[in-house]
Amino acid sequence: MEKIFLSESQKQFLSNHAENEKPNESCAILFGKIEGESSIVKEVFLAKNIEESPVNFTISNEQLIEGYKAAEQKKMDVVGIFHSHPKSISYPSNTDKKFMQSNPVVWIIYSGISKEFKAFVLDSEIIEIPIEFL
16 A cells, blocks of 8 residues: 655644645645655645635646756655645545546645645545655
8 A cells, every 4th residue: 555754844844834824725746755655755845826715726837847847856756746625624625636637646635624634646536545754
């Protein structure tokens, strides 16, 4: 089974980012390494939600390209996409599912209600995978 590793400081950084962006969804690109069935987050690349929406997020094409180039320069992979659901549970919406198809990495969602982080991948269906905090 796939798993993603995130440090406690990255978890705190992402939750602070999510709380500071309320009432809108926050987002980030996660850089790291894929080792076997596991993804290890090494760095968080904060992104701007250009929709400035509490129910959707979009990272601009320019910022996506900037993120992928930064990962490449650092000799890392894009291992995940992070975003928050300020007023709902940490489970992929129908919009998330659509974008998971074109971004087949681990998606980490933070709930502004429960303060929980959950991780998902899209196979033929949405599969929750464990997050291990280091």
